[in-house]
Amino acid sequence: MLSLFPRSLGVAVTAAVVILLATSAGTPESAPAARAVTDDLGNTVHVPESPDSILSLSLFSDEVLQDILSPARFAAVHSLAVNPVYSNTAEKASQIDPVIEFNVEQIIDIYPDLVIAADWSEADKLDQLRQAGIPVYQVRTAVEPAGIRTAIRQLGELVGEPAAAAELIADFDRRKAALAEIVAAVPAEDRLQAMDYTTWGASAGTGTSWHTILELAGLDNAAAALKADDFGQVPLSKETLIELDPDILFLPGYVWGEPDGADAFYRQLRRDPAFADLQAIRNDRLYLFPERLKGTYSHYIIDAAEHAARTAYPQLF
Known part of the structure; x- marks a missing residue:
């Protein structure tokens, strides 16, 4: 890291x-x-x-x-x-x-x-x-x-x-309000669950900038109910991920020290037999998320939310 x-x-x-x-x-x-x-x-x-x-x-x-x-x-x-x-x-x-x-x-x-x-x-x-x-x-x-x-x-x-x-x-504030208006068009029953998934097998829980990004994008954090550590990370076993079965999985867009690490991790998950029945994989909703957006905690958090919303609900844009 x-x-x-x-x-x-x-x-x-x-x-x-x-x-x-x-x-x-x-x-x-x-x-x-x-x-x-x-x-x-x-x-x-x-x-x-x-x-x-x-x-x-x-x-x-x-x-x-x-x-x-x-x-x-x-x-x-x-x-x-x-x-x-x-x-x-x-x-x-x-x-x-x-x-x-x-x-x-x-x-x-x-x-x-x-x-x-x-x-x-x-x-x-x-x-x-x-x-x-x-x-x-x-x-x-x-x-x-x-x-x-x-x-x-x-x-x-x-x-x-x-x-x-x-x-x-x-x-x-203007962009935040505009995005809120767009994602408000998603009926409650059609609102998607999403989460990030790291190479070390964890996801961001509540009280994190990532949780805020998902909220602004009109998405529910599938890891929200799980206990996070002091850094906001929720350790996930394969079994827990399968049980959560989110609609969308956002993967790292960059892996430190490994130029092809992000693509390799994407391929690894798609080919893992244990994950074959995950909705995100069956429905081709496995996405790489740019690191500069994933990790931001400045006003660029709205850029991250817009990116997530466009990815999840392309029909609204």
Whole structure:
């Protein structure tokens, strides 16, 4: 599985390097006026009124900020943001230089005036950036529309672009309402059950962005009633999958480290005798789902929902 960040150096070595770089980099002599804001984890962060050297360390903030800011406002971009397999704004991200990993020494050397990270980002590395005097703002991860709207609004205010963020939210709401109207035409008795199925034999349960995608698409999550783990994943045996027997199975559109992995997994399921009687296979409703849509938790969740709805109910479009 792809890791967003490289392995950290030894604690003692890293601490020494951080102190050295912080001392040599320092705070710019003509630092712009700063304002105090509180991030989603309760940290007080001193942020320039209009930061113009921003580093985003999560795909959520990448996709939001790259849609409301010019490339010139970014100090750097991380490698996943420029990868079209995972990122919905890869083309925009490719206009930003340099491309980096989550490497403390490299970030301190760049010295952005604002780093934006997720609530699950590596805390020890973020602490090292704070110790070096770099403002770090953490955003709580949302998996449903209301939380996504709130986070977009926050980011817009944080970078001094509230109007652009409001336009992004308005477009999201417009498309969400349009999709809801379309899928509302599906009679309750004709509403389909769908689920994702990973190469390691699991599906996303409730409280996940995938569950939200299915809801917005007018689909019922076939795994919703099953207990999920701390990451929202529901482990599935072959027997459980056969018992659930969803109308539609969405499979990974990409398998890390295996260029042909997604196609191979698709063929494997179609040829498995144990699954011969699954509705999804009998009715040819086994679909690869693009990874950048499957994994998104930004406003692009509506793109994912539209894709799922068009796949499930093509007659409505």
